[in-house]
Structure formats: C-alpha cells, structure tokens
Amino acid sequence: MTYIHLYLIFFVIGLFGFGGGYAILPLIFQYVQEFGYMSAGEFSNLVALSQITPGPVAVNAATYVGFNTAGIPGAIAATLGITTPSFVLVLVVIRFMEAYQHSRGLNSVLEGIRPATAGLILSAAILIAQTAIVDVSLISEAFWKNPAANFNLLPFLIFLGTILLIGKFRMNPILITIVMGTIGAFLCG
Amino acid sequence: MKEYLGLFAAFFKIGLFTIGGGMAMLPLIQHTVVDRKKWMTEGEMTDCIAVSQALPGVIAINAATYIGKKRKGLGGAFSASLGVVMPSFIIIILAVALLEVLGPNRYVEGAFTAVKASSAGLILYAGIRLSRQVIRRKLDGFLALGSLIAVTFLNLTAFWPILAAGIIGFAAGRIKK
Numbered sequence: 001m002t003y004i005h006l007y008l009i010f011f012v013i014g015l016f017g018f019g020g021g022y023a024i025l026p027l028i029f030q031y032v033q034e035f036g037y038m039s040a041g042e043f044s045n046l047v048a049l050s051q052i053t054p055g056p057v058a059v060n061a062a063t064y065v066g067f068n069t070a071g072i073p074g075a076i077a078a079t080l081g082i083t084t085p086s087f088v089l090v091l092v093v094i095r096f097m098e099a100y101q102h103s104r105g106l107n108s109v110l111e112g113i114r115p116a117t118a119g120l121i122l123s124a125a126i127l128i129a130q131t132a133i134v135d136v137s138l139i140s141e142a143f144w145k146n147p148a149a150n151f152n153l154l155p156f157l158i159f160l161g162t163i164l165l166i167g168k169f170r171m172n173p174i175l176i177t178i179v180m181g182t183i184g185a186f187l188c189g
Numbered sequence: 190m191k192e193y194l195g196l197f198a199a200f201f202k203i204g205l206f207t208i209g210g211g212m213a214m215l216p217l218i219q220h221t222v223v224d225r226k227k228w229m230t231e232g233e234m235t236d237c238i239a240v241s242q243a244l245p246g247v248i249a250i251n252a253a254t255y256i257g258k259k260r261k262g263l264g265g266a267f268s269a270s271l272g273v274v275m276p277s278f279i280i281i282i283l284a285v286a287l288l289e290v291l292g293p294n295r296y297v298e299g300a301f302t303a304v305k306a307s308s309a310g311l312i313l314y315a316g317i318r319l320s321r322q323v324i325r326r327k328l329d330g331f332l333a334l335g336s337l338i339a340v341t342f343l344n345l346t347a348f349w350p351i352l353a354a355g356i357i358g359f360a361a362g363r364i365k366k
Contacts, residue, residue, distance in 0.1 A: 014245065014246045014247065015245055015246070016245055017245050017246060017247075018244075018245045018346050018347055018348035019242075019340075019346040019347035019348060020210060020211040020212060020242070020247065020248035020347070021210035021211055021247070021248070022210065023346045023347065024247075049281070049284055049285070050281075051208070051209065051210075051301075052208065052297070052301045053208070053277070053280050053281060053284055054204060054205050054206060054207055054208050054276055054277065054280060055204045055205070055207070055210075055249075055273070055274070055276050055277030055278075055280065055281075056204070056210055056211055056214070056247045056248070056249040056250065056273065056274070056277060057209070057210035057211070058210070058246075058247045059247055059249070059250070059274050059277040059278070060277050060280075060281050063277060063278050063281040063282065064281050064285065067281065067282055067285060068285070072282065075278065075281075075282060079274060079277075079278055082246070082247060083247065083250055083270060083274060085245065085246050086244070086245075086246030086247050086250040086251050086254060086270075087250060087254050087266065087267075087270055089244050089245070089246065089251075090240065090241075090244060090250075090251050090254040090255050090258070090266070091254065091258060091263070091266060093240055093244060094240075094255065094258055094259070097236075097240075104362060105359060105362065107362070108358050108359045108361060108362025108363070109355045109356075109358050109359045109362075110236065110239060110358070111329075111358045111361075111362070112332060112354040112355050112356070112357050112358015112359065112361065113239045113243055113351055113354050113355050113358060114235055114236075114239050114322075114323040114329075115320075115323045115324050115328075115329035115330070115332040115333040115336075115354070116332045116333065116335070116336040116350050116351055116353075116354035117235075117238050117239045117242045117243075117319070117323075117336075117351070118316060118319045118320040118322075118323050118324065118333045119332065119333035119334060119335065119336030119337035119338075119339075119340070119350065120242055120336055120337070120340060120347050120350065120351075121212065121215065121238075121312060121315055121316035121319060122313065122316035122317075122320070122333070122337050123336070123337045123340040123341040124212035124213075124312050124316075125309050125310075125312040125313035125316055126309075126337075126341050127340075127341060128209060128212075128213070128305055128308060128309040128312065129306065129309035129310075129313070131305060132302055132303075132305035132306035132309060133306060133309075152302075154303075155302055155303065155305070155306035156306070158303050158306040158307050158310075159306040159307065159309055159310045160310070161307075161310075162306070162307040162308075162309075162310030162311055162314075163310040163313060163314055166216070166310070166311060166314045167314050170224075172220065173206075173216050173217045173220050173311050174202070174206040174217065176307060176311065177206055177207070177208070177304055177307060177308070177311075178206075180303045180304060180306070180307035181300040181303055181304045181307075182300070183303055184299045184300045184301070184302055184303020184304065184306075185296040185297070185299045185300035185303070186296070186299065187299065187303075188298075188299035188300070188302045188303050
C-alpha cells in the first residue's frame, strides 16, 4: 500500500512540477509533510544531499524519500513515480510536434519559446553562480553594503577558468568538473 | 541492442558527472549528443531543450526521453531515461548510509563549492551557445531577457515565461502573416 501511495504522490509531483529540480523541491516538501513521511529537519538534510550528489535533483529527492519511508522498494516506487509523467508527456509531445511540424501556428509558438529557454538557462547560471561566489543574493542590500566581504575569490576564479576551458579549449565538461572539484576539496574547504 | 546500450551508457555518464540537476546537465548533454556522438544537430538540440523546459517534470528525464526517442524509438527513450536515473538512485542510497558514518566534511564542502562555481560556468557557456542559435530578431532578444528577469529577479517559475513566450510567438507569427 505504501508503495502505491509513494508512486502516486511522486507521479503527481512530476506532473505538476514545472521548472525542474529546484522548483520541484518545495512541492515535494508540501506533500511529504502532508502525509507525514518526513519532518522539516529531515527535509533540509534531503535538500542538502540532493544538491551535492550527482544526478537530477528531483530524482535524488524522490529516491531519498522513498528509501527513508520504505527501503529499496520504496525508493523504486517513488523514483518511478516522478519519472513516469516526464516520460509519457515527452513521447506525446514528440508525436504531436511531428504531426504538426509544418503547421505555421506551432512553429510560431516554438519560435517564441526558444529564446525564452535561452533566458532560463542564463538565469540558472546566475542563480548557481550566486550561491557559490557571493553567498547572498546579488540584488540584496546585504551584498551591496559591503560587496568585497561577501565575495569569494577562489570560486570566482574557478568560474572564469571553467568558461575559458570549455569556451576556448573545448575541454570535456566531465574532466573540467573533476579537476575543479579536486582543486576545491583542498582550497575551498 | 548496441544502440540501446550506447544510449544507456551515455546518459549514465551524464547522470553520474553532473551535480546541480537538469540545468547543469544541459552543457554535458550538448557536448555528448551534438559535439561527440553527433546524434543531433545543434538545431534539433535547441528544440529538445525547449521541450524539456516547457514540460513539467524532471528536465533531465525530459531531455533523455526526447533524445532517446528521436534516436531509437520507444526502446531508446527507455534506455536513455533509465541511464540518467540510475546513478542518482544508487548514489543516494549509498550516501544515506555513508553520511551517517562520515558526517559533514571540510573536503566534501570545498569540492561542492568548486563544482557549483564550475557548473555555473558550464551553464553560462551553454546559455550563450543557445542564445547565438536562437536570438535572431529583436523580439527574440526581448523574450530571452524577459524570461531571464522573470526567473532570476521576480522568482517566477519557468512555466510563466514559457507560456508568455509561446503566446507572444504565436501572435507575432499571426501579425507577420
């Protein structure tokens, strides 16, 4: 019974969660609290862990809640639940796009959405850079009162170095991640 | 069979080596799918990114399903999605067990900060690369900037700028005609 419940809860979360992992986390919190699967303290552990472990944040969170609640079968149920809506919706949308690929209306809609997604990606870059480099929000008063005190030089250099390595030298992103992580383990801790 | 395994392996690697969720994966997906494996053109990848962000759910799974399906049908979609989920699944279960033993750790935190800063750089690069592809008209620049501001500074979820951009795009197409 618990397994079916976990599957259904995460199915609903996957179906209504727009904007990917970080946007989905609050939705997960709402549900797991409502059904008493987790306390606020445990949830903050979950958030921390889903962010420092590799993989999609929402999948990490689903696995964590499922495992905590009902062991490995629970983890499987929750992960399948959050995966199903994505999987089915994408297949439906591809079929729809292929059927209407010559439709002028659909192409106009896509022409509007494409630049918006570029904006979304740049926004993700800013938000993540902000947490690693300046601690506080870039538009907060706390930052502008004393910009130097909240500025972390080494992460900033790593940020610039990464752009150089990928943009100019076309280095493999996996390799960049491993190199920068190793540097950080000894210098940023 | 070989192609299914190839999709599984490629997405397993993508899932294993990106920290910070779907957005952090896009640069690596681009690198693997467009530059190295040549499974898709840059233009096809752009549509994949647009669909992955416009739909609800896990961005990484949306992208894996999209690429897998285009490449090898339903079986391909399944292999790629399974590949991108597997590392998360295994690592979370191991980590829950390990963290109880280890507790918070200076080296782990340092590595985490550095990987975040680095992944911000990778995402920025992916964003610039995509912008070059898709920003052609004045309107495109306006839509990109608008969605950037909406999400970064107004704290809106991605759904709203995408909805607005779709409607504006549709209206602009009508006017042109």
